Amino acid sequence: MNEEIAAKCLSELGSPTRLSVFRLLVKAGPDGMVVGDIQRRLQIPASTLSHHIARLSWTGLVEQRRQGRQLHCSTRPGIMDDLITFLTAECCTGFDTADYADTTAA
Amino acid sequence: MNEEIAAKCLSELGSPTRLSVFRLLVKAGPDGMVVGDIQRRLQIPASTLSHHIARLSWTGLVEQRRQGRQLHCSTRPGIMDDLITFLTAECCTGFDTADYADTTAA
DNA sequence: ACTATATTTCTAGAAATATCGAAATATTAG
DNA sequence: CTAATATTTCGATATTTCTAGAAATATAGT
Numbered sequence: 221m222n223e224e225i226a227a228k229c230l231s232e233l234g235s236p237t238r239l240s241v242f243r244l245l246v247k248a249g250p251d252g253m254v255v256g257d258i259q260r261r262l263q264i265p266a267s268t269l270s271h272h273i274a275r276l277s278w279t280g281l282v283e284q285r286r287q288g289r290q291l292h293c294s295t296r297p298g299i300m301d302d303l304i305t306f307l308t309a310e311c312c313t314g315f316d317t318a319d320y321a322d323t324t325a326a
Numbered sequence: 327m328n329e330e331i332a333a334k335c336l337s338e339l340g341s342p343t344r345l346s347v348f349r350l351l352v353k354a355g356p357d358g359m360v361v362g363d364i365q366r367r368l369q370i371p372a373s374t375l376s377h378h379i380a381r382l383s384w385t386g387l388v389e390q391r392r393q394g395r396q397l398h399c400s401t402r403p404g405i406m407d408d409l410i411t412f413l414t415a416e417c418c419t420g421f422d423t424a425d426y427a428d429t430t431a432a
Numbered sequence: 433a434c435t436a437t438a439t440t441t442c443t444a445g446a447a448a449t450a451t452c453g454a455a456a457t458a459t460t461a462g
Numbered sequence: 463c464t465a466a467t468a469t470t471t472c473g474a475t476a477t478t479t480c481t482a483g484a485a486a487t488a489t490a491g492t
Contacts (some may be wrong), residue, residue, distance in 0.1 A: 223349070227342045233417075234337025235480085239329060246417050255439060265482050270440055272480090289438045289489050300418050304410055311339075311352050312406050341450085361469060371452050376470055378450090395459045395468045 221302040223310070229303050232279045237264065238272045242281060245295045252283075252294025327408040329416070335409050338385045343370065344378045348387060351401045358389075358400025 233239050240262055245252055253261075259269050273293060276282035283296045339345050346368055351358055359367075365375050379399060382388035389402050 223345060224342065227340055227345045229340075230336045230345070231340025234333055234335075234340045236330065236333045237480090239333045239336070243329070243416055246419050249419060256437090259439095266439065267441080267483070268481055271482095274440080275479095286439095286488090289436095291439065295419060297419070300413065304413055304418070307406065307410055307413075310349055312410070313352050313355060313401060313403070343450090362467090365469095372469065373452055373454090373471080374450075377452095380470085381449095392458090392469095395466095397469065 221306040226303060226306050226310075228279050229281060229299070232275055232281060235272065237262075237268075238276055241269070241272060242276065242295065245282060245293055246300075248294065250294060250297075252292045254290040254292055256290065258293065327412040332409060332412050332416075334385055335387060335405070338381055338387060341378065343368075343374075344382055347375070347378060348382065348401065351388060351399055352406075354400065356400060356403075358398045360396045360398055362396065364399065 233242060241258060244258060244261060255266075255269065255273065258264075258273075259266055262269070264272075273282060273284070277284060280296055281299055282293050284291050284293050286292075339348060347364060350364060350367060361372075361375065361379065364370075364379075365372055368375070370378075379388060379390070383390060386402055387405055388399050390397050390399050392398075
């Protein structure tokens with residue numbers, strides 16, 4: 221994980237639709253969900269959903285594996301942990317809130 | 327922090343330029359940095375940089391306070407912790423990598 | 433081969449975003 | 463008030479992204 225990849229992941233997860241899909245897959249666990257089930261659950265037109273899942277796939281956030289006519293989608297293991305580790309290490313101050321100037325004061 | 331706000335934050339941090347700015351401000355700590363210094367450091371045209379800082383401001387990721395002719399920018403305390411807490415709670419499986427089907431096998 | 437189901441690819445219009453120069457605004461100094 | 467500095471706003475263009483219908487592809491069953 222580096223800044224470039226992190227930005228890519230953040231950008232992909234930054235779409236409300238894709239974040240919903242991703243969260244759904246997280247909840248579904250290792251077995252994941254079939255595209256059709258995601259579609260029925262989120263009520264998104266198939267072509268639109270396919271577009272978003274494809275993007276999540278390119279970025280490596282989601283994996284797909286075919287089982288007969290269906291495509292099972294699941295979150296790629298470890299990717300979120302890597303991202304969070306990066307964010308914690310590189311994008312958190314370590315400073316306490318109290319260290320900051322209080323811009324809300326009159 | 328909820329899904330909507332999280333998506334907003336992720337989307338904003340998903341721009342390579344804005345992520346660089348944010349990381350620079352994180353490193354700068356509570357005192358933050360002046361816009362001009364960020365500009366000289368990242369070599370971005372002033373108007374472009376201003377646009378990105380404005381977006382980070384709207385989203386609440388960055389705060390600005392004027393001191394004379396200069397505008398000090400700093401990361402908004404706590405926001406990143408909130409985001410990471412959300413991601414950890416809502417977007418991490420808790421499953422171990424080994425629980426997933428190995429799609430890399432032959 | 434034919435049919436049904438599952439999903440993707442193609443296509444295109446609309447909306448959002450990025451980029452950056454030029455002009456405008458805010459602030460300080462003299 | 464004028465000049466200089468710091469930053470934003472405006473305006474215009476280029477690019478990306480979103481959305482979803484229509485057509486294409488893949489698979490399974492008969």
